[in-house]
Amino acid sequence: MPEKVDVHGVVAPGFGLGFERPATEFPGLGPDAFGHCGAAGALGFADPRSGLAYGYVRRRFACPGGTAPENARLVQALIDAARSAHAESRPAGR
Known part of the structure; x- marks a missing residue:
């Protein structure tokens, strides 16, 4: 999926039908995955292809907002565990 740059020169996140498309940030997810991050670092998404769903809420506010940095390793651990179980x-x- 090619990255799109907005008028300010910032890479725009992928959106579809009002939801973020987290596969742009987490390439281990399928292209139909959807969800959204929150200002305090929260993240939630579902991936219909794999059946994975993820929800994370933190107690500390993340500045400047968006996905908390720990989500990268937590989501990768989820994807790795699902692949291993599969x-x-x-x-x-086979």
């Missing part, structure tokens, strides 16, 4: 659930030889 691989373990497949019959041998």
